[in-house]
Amino acid sequence: MRILVVGGGMGGTIFANHLARRIHHEMKTGKARITMLSASHEHVYQPGWLYVAMGRATPDELVREQQSLLEPGIEFHVDPVEEFHLAENHVKCKSGKVHEYDLIVISTGSRPLPEKIPGLKENSINCYTAENAVEFFKQLSGFKGGRIVVTVGLPHKCPMIPLEITFAMYDFIKDRGLLDKTEFYYTYPIGRVHSLENVAKWAAPEFDRMGVKYETLFNMKEVDGKNAQVLSEEGGAVKYDLLVAVPPHKGQEVIEKNGLGENGWIPTNRSSLHMEGEHGKNVLVLGDTTNLPISKAGSTAHFEAETAAENVAAVIKMGRPVRSYDGKVFCFIEAGKDRATYAMFDYKTPPQPKAPTGAVHAFKMSYNKLYWATARGLL
Amino acid sequence: MSERVVDARGSFCPGPLMELISNMKMMQVGDTLELLSTDAGSAADVPEWVKKVGHEMVDTEQDGEGTWHIRVRKAK
Numbered sequence A: 001m002r003i004l005v006v007g008g009g010m011g012g013t014i015f016a017n018h019l020a021r022r023i024h025h026e027m028k029t030g031k032a033r034i035t036m037l038s039a040s041h042e043h044v045y046q047p048g049w050l051y052v053a054m055g056r057a058t059p060d061e062l063v064r065e066q067q068s069l070l071e072p073g074i075e076f077h078v079d080p081v082e083e084f085h086l087a088e089n090h091v092k093c094k095s096g097k098v099h100e101y102d103l104i105v106i107s108t109g110s111r112p113l114p115e116k117i118p119g120l121k122e123n124s125i126n127c128y129t130a131e132n133a134v135e136f137f138k139q140l141s142g143f144k145g146g147r148i149v150v151t152v153g154l155p156h157k158c159p160m161i162p163l164e165i166t167f168a169m170y171d172f173i174k175d176r177g178l179l180d181k182t183e184f185y186y187t188y189p190i191g192r193v194h195s196l197e198n199v200a201k202w203a204a205p206e207f208d209r210m211g212v213k214y215e216t217l218f219n220m221k222e223v224d225g226k227n228a229q230v231l232s233e234e235g236g237a238v239k240y241d242l243l244v245a246v247p248p249h250k251g252q253e254v255i256e257k258n259g260l261g262e263n264g265w266i267p268t269n270r271s272s273l274h275m276e277g278e279h280g281k282n283v284l285v286l287g288d289t290t291n292l293p294i295s296k297a298g299s300t301a302h303f304e305a306e307t308a309a310e311n312v313a314a315v316i317k318m319g320r321p322v323r324s325y326d327g328k329v330f331c332f333i334e335a336g337k338d339r340a341t342y343a344m345f346d347y348k349t350p351p352q353p354k355a356p357t358g359a360v361h362a363f364k365m366s367y368n369k370l371y372w373a374t375a376r377g378l379l
Numbered sequence B: 001m002s003e004r005v006v007d008a009r010g011s012f013c014p015g016p017l018m019e020l021i022s023n024m025k026m027m028q029v030g031d032t033l034e035l036l037s038t039d040a041g042s043a044a045d046v047p048e049w050v051k052k053v054g055h056e057m058v059d060t061e062q063d064g065e066g067t068w069h070i071r072v073r074k075a076k
Helices: A008-024 A024-028 A048-054 A130-141 A161-175 A197-210 A252-258 A296-318 A356-373 B016-024 B042-053
Strands: A002-006 A033-038 A043-044 A062-067 A074-078 A081-085 A090-093 A098-102 A101-107 A109-110 A146-152 A182-187 A214-215 A220-224 A229-232 A237-241 A242-246 A249-251 A283-285 A329-334 A342-347 B003-007 B030-037 B058-064 B069-071
Touching: A002 A008, A008 A024, A008 A033, A008 A101, A008 A296, A008 A356, A048 A356, A081 A109, A081 A252, A130 A242, A146 A161, A146 A237, A161 A182, A161 A197, A161 A242, A161 A329, A161 B030, A197 A214, A197 A252, A197 A342, A229 B042, A249 A252, A296 A329, A329 A356, A342 A356, B003 B016, B016 B030, B016 B069, B042 B058, B042 B069
Parallel strands: A002 A033, A002 A101, A033 A074, A101 A283, A146 A182, A146 A242, A182 A214, B003 B030
Antiparallel strands: A043 A062, A081 A090, A090 A098, A109 A249, A220 A229, A229 A237, A329 A342, B030 B069, B058 B069
């Protein structure tokens, strides 16, 4: 079986490594082959950008050579796919090379698009790329006081970041002795401070205790840089001195261009993770690339990838998949510089977040280092 | 005019309303959307947002399996 993995991010890498370990014998005897195509030779631990924005990590700490993370036997090419020919079971890459497959796994991720909101890109900071996270740190460390506004676009990856960035900035400003000169104003698209009801029930009293003001049912429509205010679709207007954005996201352009999914999100079966539609039988979709109504987060890609790898190995060895993806997601929630909690949930079970502790924060900091073992399919 | 169905059953995060808002951005004025939700809160928080923004509620019903079917028309 020729297995082609498109995308060298969290989902594709974990899938390929898990599968390679499970079908080691079949790969050795030539019965199975795994090929990965990626747009980059680097693998980035994106959750680390939050720490870069707070001056607690540098971008180079978050990067490894992709080839170094892959199991021996996985063929790796830095050659992004430009054309998907799913009816003919092949893709064409930027180099012009054609790769045929029996099974394709698409895990191309998502991208922030602050330019989708007029005025947002030029008037706000965010921590969704290494460059932006460094700029975030520069602007936050130069902040002398005033009103910091957090504004949130939809859809976005990392659902905890609006809360995490607010808690983190609060501690950052507190440590610099600027709390009495700073007002935090948090906005959120729906009628509570977080999408997860139980997380919102925990976070709102935290905000009250800290003096963080918040406005819900606020979906940014445009940013008026001249008057330093962000306007909402609901008719609201909020003045800012420093605007912190969670930009709206889209899937990758190549997905849209090939007609695989509106806005780059591929219609995906929530249990089997196969692409919906007539050519989906030998197409698996992982991570942010799916259109599933679940968090666009690394842990989602991680658990989906494990399920998919286990099933593909089972199909090779026994002729049938062995389990369904149950919607499992696990997200840490940093509640400042030294406390954290977490939310774990699936399609049927809502999360029950506990009070944040130093121990969970320590675990999160450890996991930031252990992540490379996850990428290798070991953890 | 087109109608799309958004299946947000079992979605805790981002949740049915966030899914609806994201999808409304991809629609044209006059298009309708049917949201499927297993969250009872959707029957209240979707109309609240729709009213505040100025879109139109078409109808809301719950089927025999407990799924809410909430239809909204994009008005602006």
